Amino acid sequence: MTVSDQTQACDIAIIGGGAAGVLTAIGVLRGASGALRLAIVEPQLPLGRGVAYATRHPEHLLNVPAGKMSGFPDRPDDFLDYLVAQDAFPGVERDALAQAFVPRRHYAAYLRQRLQEAVEASPAQLDVRAARVVSLEKQADGIVLQLDSGQPLLAASVALCTGNALRPLPARGAGAVPPGKRIEAWDFDAVQDIAATADVAIVGSGLSMADSVVSLTATGHRGQVHVLSRHALLPLPHAKGPAADYDPEPLLAMNLRQRVRALRRHAAEAAPRGIPWQNVMERIRPLGQALWQSLSFDDQRRFLRHVVRYWDVHRHRIAAPVHAQLTELRRQGRLHLHRGRLETAIAEGACVHLGALDPGRQPFQIDAHCVINATGVEMRAQAMRNPLLQQMLGSGAARPGPHGIGIDSAADGCLLDADGIAEPRVQVVGSLRIGRLWESLAVPELRGQAQQAARSLLGVVA
Template identity: 40%
Template sequence: MGYWASLISPGLTMSAAAPDPAPHASVDVLVIGGGACGALVALHLLDTPGLRIALAEPRPLPARGAAYSTPRGEHVLNVNAARMSAFDAAPGDFVNFLRTQPESAGLDEAALAAWFAPRQLYGRYLQARLDAHPAREGLTLLADAAVDVAREGSGFAVTFASGRQVRAGNVVLAIGNLPAALPGGGDVPGLVEAWDYAAVAAVPVDADVCIVGAGLSMVDVLLTLEANGHRGRIRALSRNGLMPLAHAPGTVPQPGGIDELLPLGVRARMRLLRRWAAESVEEGRPWQDALERLRPHVRALWQAWPEAEQRRFLRHAVRQWDIHRHRIAPGVAATVDAMSKSGQFSLQAGRITAIAARDGRLHVDWTPRRGAPRSMSADVVINATGMEKRAARAPGALLPAMLSRGLVAAGPLGMGIATRGEGQVLGADGAPVEGLWTLGALRIGDLWETIAMPELRGQAERVAAGISRGLGSAAA
């Protein structure tokens, strides 16, 4: 289906019969990326009367993105429903939505709030909120991928894969998590990407599988293989050999602030965090309470470090942070543990040096953290290395094009893109690019913790408010 042939307004339902609009459409705000971040920005922008808003997303439905586009029921949220509202001002909104869904029928209030709901339900929830907005006719869905953004007068000209352009007074980059390339892989015939849910589900049940990476994407792969009754051997490789840990029922933030942590370097902070976790356990509470204590303050903790300490964290402590901070549902952890105990699944720590196809198999050369180089063979290799943090390595056409134009610049330590305030983008000259905004994963260098819904919902609201203020000032 062609890009402009699938553009319609009003509403959010795609139709091949929609008329082809003018070759150079014009909008007040173009949001590039229609996953959770983009959908939330659009939703808040609709609160400003009269705005012409477009949401560009190549997937057939908005509000899904990589995380929520999965059709698999075994892929659940990593946070319980009570904490997944899309709105700071309405903390019970997602739970209220779940009350109307057949999948959650029979759950009482306590069980519903504690439920780690299927991720596909969350995408349905966000789209439902878009559809229900009284001003939704002001939102146009563009079903194509943006490949370039260029300055044009006081606004921007955005080029899409179809070759058509849209002119926009403001642009929001809400492109979400970008997939990282497979280390040592090059062009691997038959390589499966972990975020390609259909391809993972199609892995033959008797195949020997090698998963590269041991984070949340790997967990998704394991859950799908287990749900399909996989019988083959499953081995995973990651640099540290560490997997995400589980949530504990009833976790609440440990009392106290973070003032003690702020002046400390990486090693001293780690020591203090271990002490806080031990104190929680001694008091009969889960160690997870100590991590919850930090959650509202991660931005301040990250920005309190000089660059040298931030680099030290990335070299020595980031994986420990990831597995303790980004936890998985208890039921998910139990499934992974059972697969490990049965011997079907194993995880090795080491670095991949090469992957090549020979004699109908894929051969993975790797070096353990301790020991001599080794090789393993598999029928299927799955790339579960997660998100690409460095702007210079970003896949696709959009960010490389904007970097080459100087419209964006790499963020601190080369991660994400440079931003300030509530999401204004900084260009190669270090100055704000008027009318260009971002949120979510692209702000990782500035904010570090910028991919979870409790952070994203606030960012989306503030970006929309900043754009609306700017448009109001211009009109005055």
């Protein structure tokens, strides 16, 4: 792979070099039958990290066992094979490693190695451009990408793999809180640099919050930690036990209320048999996208309004050791959970004052030395603060997905413009498809979409 600032044209361009972009590139390289030109445009190198796997800290674990993290549908043990070949965990048997929640930093290295192997075995050429795409224009002879370097790149086909965007801190005055006192949860090094005695407020109680707490614990943090969220629900752990054996297919014909009742019934029936509720949820995992798409538009809106946070904590679970750390900190009286809606953030002297409203709309205040924004992934296309997406939406080259979530795409991943017309030269991969598919963030979805996108991109070039 070469980092290039000379390439002016290519056959296929991939916008984004995180997991989705790298998996798509590997699919193109493996499927190429001739000397085509492939470019990955990514401002933050090295490749393969994105937001999910950018951390270098060993306390940040994958939320899925290693044996289920292969990047390729046709090679289900590939990530496990990589860990064994690298001797990443000496003395750990392969079967035990398959069940382990390993540090996330291994996954970025895995993606880069598989990409390098694909480059070496492919007749195609890969150029990596350390730049940001700021606009996309459809022309008769291809797709013109304008880079922030000022240089245009002409591609016959394009994969849009821009990855996740962080929600801004939802408080008046947040922009005036200085950087040292306002920290993004995805800035892992900044979280680790927080003083050991500082009292910390974390806004959001999901997976990013868990990352922040384990980072603080790893550095010997001794101050108080206050977690503020609207529902005050912490992530739940994975569990071992027998697999659930009920038939999930009837759920597809039910409305939202019926589905919730049915899942509760299945969990209650499973418990006396020693089957944990987590395994009841695992039973519907392959149907995630079908369950979303079979809901009526109104039921989807009800889900987003009333159910989504409960779904998140049951569906997106964390490793048991991470959950144990959170539980122990609460037992010690060092981790405090507050239910409320953040309203204001004001820096004053050494403190940050967070003003919030409780469920009864009564005001209360949390005082801390710094605040961590752990509000998670921004799903609304108009709020993503991505110049490329803003340009595409403004020009009509794209439209928001259902409910304003993500970017709209057809069933085969083709970009849909403002009039709903598919553009087969542009494939959408990953989190941008969440409004249409809902389940579009995790590796099982990414690897399937990347494989489909690679075939489509190669078909356009052919």
